Amino acid sequence: MEHDFLDKYSSVDSWVHRLDARVKAIAALFFILMVVTTPPQHLLAFVIYAGLIAWTAALAQVPLAFVAGRALLVLPFSALVALGLPFLGGGETITVLGIGLSVKGLWVLAGAAMKSLLGVAALVLLVSTTPFSMLLAGMRGLGAPALFIDLLALTYRYLFVLFGEGMRLRRAAAARGYRPRWLPQAAIVGRLAGNLFIRSYERAERVYGAMRLRGYSGQMPTAAPLRFRAADGLVLAALISALALVRVLVR
Amino acid sequence: MSTPSTAIDVSSLRYRYHDGTEALRGLSLRVEHGESVCLAGPNGAGKSTLLLCLAGLLKAEGGVRVGSGKGVGPDLRIPGPAAFGLVFQDPEDQLFCPTVGEDVAFGPRNEKLQEGEVARRVAESLSAVGLSGFETRSAHHLSGGEKRRAAIAAVLACRPAILALDEPWANLDARASRAVTGILDGFGGTLLVASQDLYHAAEVCERLVILDGGTIAADGRVKDLLADAALLEAHGLEFGARCIPCPHNSHSFAI
Amino acid sequence: MHIPDGFVSGPINGMTAATSAAAVAFSVWRVKREVGQKEFAVPLLATTAAFVFAAQMLNFPIGGGTSGHFLGAATAAALLGPWSACIILTLVLVIQGLLFADGGISALGSNVLNMGVIGGMGAYLIMRGVRALLPAGRGGYLASAAVASWASVVVASGVCAVELAMSGTSPLGIALPAMAGTHAVIGIGEALIATAVLTAVATARPDIIPEWARLHEAHSSHGRTRRGVWALAGVGLALSVALALFGSPFASRSPDGLEKVAEQKGFMQAAAQDKVVWTRAPLPEYKVKGVESEKGSTSLAGLIGTAGVFVLGLVVIKVVARQPTGRVRQGQKRK
Numbered sequence A: 001m002e003h004d005f006l007d008k009y010s011s012v013d014s015w016v017h018r019l020d021a022r023v024k025a026i027a028a029l030f031f032i033l034m035v036v037t038t039p040p041q042h043l044l045a046f047v048i049y050a051g052l053i054a055w056t057a058a059l060a061q062v063p064l065a066f067v068a069g070r071a072l073l074v075l076p077f078s079a080l081v082a083l084g085l086p087f088l089g090g091g092e093t094i095t096v097l098g099i100g101l102s103v104k105g106l107w108v109l110a111g112a113a114m115k116s117l118l119g120v121a122a123l124v125l126l127v128s129t130t131p132f133s134m135l136l137a138g139m140r141g142l143g144a145p146a147l148f149i150d151l152l153a154l155t156y157r158y159l160f161v162l163f164g165e166g167m168r169l170r171r172a173a174a175a176r177g178y179r180p181r182w183l184p185q186a187a188i189v190g191r192l193a194g195n196l197f198i199r200s201y202e203r204a205e206r207v208y209g210a211m212r213l214r215g216y217s218g219q220m221p222t223a224a225p226l227r228f229r230a231a232d233g234l235v236l237a238a239l240i241s242a243l244a245l246v247r248v249l250v251r
Numbered sequence B: 001m002s003t004p005s006t007a008i009d010v011s012s013l014r015y016r017y018h019d020g021t022e023a024l025r026g027l028s029l030r031v032e033h034g035e036s037v038c039l040a041g042p043n044g045a046g047k048s049t050l051l052l053c054l055a056g057l058l059k060a061e062g063g064v065r066v067g068s069g070k071g072v073g074p075d076l077r078i079p080g081p082a083a084f085g086l087v088f089q090d091p092e093d094q095l096f097c098p099t100v101g102e103d104v105a106f107g108p109r110n111e112k113l114q115e116g117e118v119a120r121r122v123a124e125s126l127s128a129v130g131l132s133g134f135e136t137r138s139a140h141h142l143s144g145g146e147k148r149r150a151a152i153a154a155v156l157a158c159r160p161a162i163l164a165l166d167e168p169w170a171n172l173d174a175r176a177s178r179a180v181t182g183i184l185d186g187f188g189g190t191l192l193v194a195s196q197d198l199y200h201a202a203e204v205c206e207r208l209v210i211l212d213g214g215t216i217a218a219d220g221r222v223k224d225l226l227a228d229a230a231l232l233e234a235h236g237l238e239f240g241a242r243c244i245p246c247p248h249n250s251h252s253f254a255i
Numbered sequence C: 001m002h003i004p005d006g007f008v009s010g011p012i013n014g015m016t017a018a019t020s021a022a023a024v025a026f027s028v029w030r031v032k033r034e035v036g037q038k039e040f041a042v043p044l045l046a047t048t049a050a051f052v053f054a055a056q057m058l059n060f061p062i063g064g065g066t067s068g069h070f071l072g073a074a075t076a077a078a079l080l081g082p083w084s085a086c087i088i089l090t091l092v093l094v095i096q097g098l099l100f101a102d103g104g105i106s107a108l109g110s111n112v113l114n115m116g117v118i119g120g121m122g123a124y125l126i127m128r129g130v131r132a133l134l135p136a137g138r139g140g141y142l143a144s145a146a147v148a149s150w151a152s153v154v155v156a157s158g159v160c161a162v163e164l165a166m167s168g169t170s171p172l173g174i175a176l177p178a179m180a181g182t183h184a185v186i187g188i189g190e191a192l193i194a195t196a197v198l199t200a201v202a203t204a205r206p207d208i209i210p211e212w213a214r215l216h217e218a219h220s221s222h223g224r225t226r227r228g229v230w231a232l233a234g235v236g237l238a239l240s241v242a243l244a245l246f247g248s249p250f251a252s253r254s255p256d257g258l259e260k261v262a263e264q265k266g267f268m269q270a271a272a273q274d275k276v277v278w279t280r281a282p283l284p285e286y287k288v289k290g291v292e293s294e295k296g297s298t299s300l301a302g303l304i305g306t307a308g309v310f311v312l313g314l315v316v317i318k319v320v321a322r323q324p325t326g327r328v329r330q331g332q333k334r335k
Helices: A021-037 A043-059 A064-072 A075-082 A103-129 A132-141 A146-175 A183-213 A230-249 B047-055 B100-110 B115-128 B144-156 B174-185 B198-204 B222-226 B229-234 C010-034 C038-055 C073-080 C082-100 C108-133 C138-166 C172-204 C210-214 C221-250 C257-265 C268-273 C294-320
Strands: A093-096 A099-102 B006-016 B022-032 B036-040 B061-066 B084-087 B162-166 B190-194 B207-212 B215-221 C059-063 C066-069
Touching: A021 A043, A021 A103, A021 A132, A021 A230, A021 C010, A043 A064, A043 A103, A043 A230, A064 A103, A075 A103, A093 A103, A099 A103, A103 A132, A103 C082, A132 A146, A146 A183, A146 C010, A146 C038, A146 C082, A183 B047, A183 B084, A183 C038, A183 C172, B006 B047, B006 B190, B022 B047, B022 B190, B022 B215, B036 B047, B036 B198, B047 B061, B047 B084, B047 B162, B047 B190, B084 B144, B100 B115, B100 B144, B115 B144, B144 B162, B144 B174, B174 B198, B190 B198, B198 B222, B207 B222, B215 B222, B222 B229, C010 C082, C010 C108, C010 C138, C038 C073, C038 C082, C059 C172, C066 C172, C073 C082, C073 C108, C073 C138, C073 C172, C082 C108, C108 C138, C138 C172, C138 C210
Parallel strands: B036 B190, B036 B207, B084 B162, B162 B190
Antiparallel strands: A093 A099, B006 B022, B006 B061, B207 B215, C059 C066
């Protein structure tokens, strides 16, 4: 699993990157909230939202193709769940290429697709302009429980380690001829997973030892608190009002 | 307050794993302040177990005194980061923060130092291991050698009086190995290195303690013991030979 | 089962978010209280979350060329308990949503409810319930884990379908059979994997699952009674939830005994005209305001009501009966 995409653009030095992490987190969240509550019929609003994403990406020097590419990954789920709707939903129909499609169904499908794409795009921008530890510090600053933040940090750190170990186990099994073809072979997958769990458990024991040896006594130490600048406040206020206006006024 | 005359004092140490294996069978050892000791021995000899017992992570029977003997933590076994620092075999276990800077700062911050002092220690430790400027890098993006050095920096930031390392040269290429040797050479306190790599250990340590089957098989100056090939072989060790072309005669080699 | 943004409506997401937040907060509180060596729990929860994340990448074929994915909630609950499982799944979902576009942030409440609360905590309840019905022993333990794994996946997918239906994204008549149907098969894979994982762990590191070691000890009658109570509670709750979710929408519309008599005797009108004392019923006529689908509305009302009664009952019992609370986990470290 390539994980380079996560940190690919986080060390660029742009105006957006330098914004306080809390501002970016709140902005992304508010953006998603506005998008999700906008009825799909307000097409112009969605165009503006997409424009905002593109503009922010440009300001942050993050290629739009990158953002769009990652956002499109979410479409398969849309297809799975809502694709059938235009064919099955009731009510008014329009005829496209000789097939009767439900208008209501089409709107639902379009709405779901647009919202999920925009939601992912916002998060991609957030993560690309904010190193993960800064993002966590921002969340902590916004009031998220310390234990949860500590857990997120540790989980993130060992995500790739465990995934790598899992891949190695699977390759080893494949090298011995394991190719899952039918359901009962899930049990073999289970044995690999059991092995992986034990490794993760023993890793936790060793990490715990390492933490204690360097003075850990129940709480991860924190860095100096983030400092909020006037510019950060202005940007946040501007963004929130703009988004609220679009949501309420644009039809 | 008097400091004990020896840095480490172990007497009749016994440790048995929960599956029954006896890893340490009555081991006794004394290390003076400032000594640099290599603990060598075949796999299963008990080197790692001994280090873990010294660190207080394993509860053994017998006497263990590290540093001033005052422990910290709920069970008072851990000597404390300023007394004893241990670098594990797998640096992945010791780099548990999102960035290298946070990992190196972990120890100093737990000591409740001011942020300015913390930043100083971080810069100092990273520079000592040749990783200046790595503060914002994430651990999973580092190479094996860089991870090893980052782990050492994280332990050094606590300014331990005794530094112990478990197989510091394992899985490193020549350049990274040289870097580690340089770091250990520059360390001023008591050094304890568990390693099968006698070639590198000999450059750093004056004293060699050979462990086998949970007890000490030999204990003496590095130069003396390395000359005894039979002794080394008896305990599964090898002092690797190095071949370089002879500068005067291109057809022969010096060892 | 990870729902992206835009598939579940605002009100539904709001409700599920509130429920999930409460459940997670409660789990954090319980974990801090229960685990003996509190500090070890921190790296352990994290590495187990990383494990679940990695394990969720495991896919297995379920026929027809498609594959299912492992969820891991029931397994986590069997290994570390319901509260830890809830926290772990939440961690996984936050990271998946934030970093990997797997599950929308606005739908986090629904996803945590489905996979963390129902998948994790619900699985634990089912596991305890089933285990008490079976003869004590390792076979019973594994069988209960298997059933709990399968059931939690199916129920979670069902609730997911209900959420989609209530938001108008997909009609219940399509979503429910599709989700529950496919997950009934996926659940088999989940059960097989869970059993294999637990067996592997119990064989290599029996100290990790303290209950496994205890299963060969003689059980006191007190233990049997305790198990009996759990059995009843678990099975009862599972049945109630199933009925509320899937049965109540199809309840008969005909007037019940009292209403029939009231119509006949003419005092039905009087009831309607009199001043109603309690005007602020939260779920009038067993419907949830703001939910379009009628059947879904009744389902949700039934679910909320059942959950409410269960919680109320627990509170009453805890207050009235003097019982030792909490279940201290024995040392999880091998030192």
